[in-house]
Amino acid sequence: MVDDDAAVRRAMARVIEGHGLATIEAASGAEALAILQREGEIPLCISDVHMAEMDGVTFLREALGLYPDMAIIMLTGVADVTTAVECLKLGALDYISKPVVMEEVRARVDKALEKRQLVLQNRFYQKNLETRVRELDRRNKESLINGVQTLVHALEAKDAYTSGHSSRVSRYAVKTAVQLGYVGELLNHIRLGAELHDIGKIGTREAILNKPGPLSPEEFEHIKEHTLLGEKILAPFLSESAMALRIVRSHHERIDGAGFPDALQGDGIPREARIISVVDAFDAMTTNRAYRPSRSPAEALDELRRCAGTHFDTEVVDAFAGAFRDLTALPLGR
Numbered sequence: 001m002v003d004d005d006a007a008v009r010r011a012m013a014r015v016i017e018g019h020g021l022a023t024i025e026a027a028s029g030a031e032a033l034a035i036l037q038r039e040g041e042i043p044l045c046i047s048d049v050h051m052a053e054m055d056g057v058t059f060l061r062e063a064l065g066l067y068p069d070m071a072i073i074m075l076t077g078v079a080d081v082t083t084a085v086e087c088l089k090l091g092a093l094d095y096i097s098k099p100v101v102m103e104e105v106r107a108r109v110d111k112a113l114e115k116r117q118l119v120l121q122n123r124f125y126q127k128n129l130e131t132r133v134r135e136l137d138r139r140n141k142e143s144l145i146n147g148v149q150t151l152v153h154a155l156e157a158k159d160a161y162t163s164g165h166s167s168r169v170s171r172y173a174v175k176t177a178v179q180l181g182y183v184g185e186l187l188n189h190i191r192l193g194a195e196l197h198d199i200g201k202i203g204t205r206e207a208i209l210n211k212p213g214p215l216s217p218e219e220f221e222h223i224k225e226h227t228l229l230g231e232k233i234l235a236p237f238l239s240e241s242a243m244a245l246r247i248v249r250s251h252h253e254r255i256d257g258a259g260f261p262d263a264l265q266g267d268g269i270p271r272e273a274r275i276i277s278v279v280d281a282f283d284a285m286t287t288n289r290a291y292r293p294s295r296s297p298a299e300a301l302d303e304l305r306r307c308a309g310t311h312f313d314t315e316v317v318d319a320f321a322g323a324f325r326d327l328t329a330l331p332l333g334r
């Protein structure tokens with residue numbers, strides 16, 4: 001209860017105490033502010049507007065700055081509607097005109113406390129809701145990642161070569177993408193797409209996956225299917241990552257249009273798929289395959305450069321070389 005008139009202050013305090021509430025009295029805005037700073041938030045505050053040391057309007061502003069949820073009722077002169085309106089604009093919950101009628105004070109105090117309760121409840125529900133939504137989102141992402149890992153493990157169990165390949169391709173791809181200027185969430189989509197780019201090989205016959213030596217045309221057609229099958233398998237999981245799906249579908253396209261499954265050309269190939277194409281080839285060349293031994297990182301990079309502009313995107317090859325300047329650190333481990 002803030003008023004420089006001790007008689008009014010006392011009378012008002014008694015009304016409030018009659019409501020079963022404890023009161024603290026202050027003779028000025030400055031004193032009231034000091035009390036707030038010492039005691040913390042007080043649910044309801046009634047303050048006179050005209051006081052010598054820090055007037056009520058200044059106090060209102062400062063108090064709400066400290067505790068935005070405080071219910072503050074202002075006491076104004078009967079003729080002082082402008083000030084009353086100003087106080088409401090500043091966030092006062094209500095105002096009472098002097099001279100005060102105690103019945104009115106009781107009613108206003110009840111109303112103010114009710115309002116404050118509503119505001120606090122609302123805030124509580126809102127905060128709770130936000131926390132729950134965040135929690136659900138987190139769990140969704142977690143189960144997505146678990147699902148992804150299960151798929152990758154299933155493929156690795158079937159195809160010895162893939163073991164470690166997905167993870168390396170993913171790391172090569174992300175660093176290359178950073179070099180190309182990708183940031184933030186986009187890198188997560190690239191990581192995901194790279195990790196899963198060959199997942200369609202789950203449907204490829206094992207004899208073909210592990211065949212030493214060249215493939216027959218029929219076998220090659222069969223292996224090509226892993227791009228479309230991968231996209232089909234993942235589409236229900238990755239509805240929010242169109243980029244990852246594009247990577248899975250288009251990582252075997254070639255700049256000159258001789259790739260598969262859509263024979264896209266140049267810029268018609270999604271850029272992220274062009275990245276995976278380069279790093280996928282690099283990893284394939286620098287790892288032992290069923291049908292041939294590995295090449296050195298320098299030889300592999302030469303090969304990428306030689307095929308830049310026909311098979312691979314030149315800009316991506318340059319970015320890859322820029323991202324991994326120290327060839328002695330390559331190939332990356334598992």
Ligand SMILES: [Fe+2]
Nearest residue numbers: 197198251252
């Ligand atoms: Fe592939």
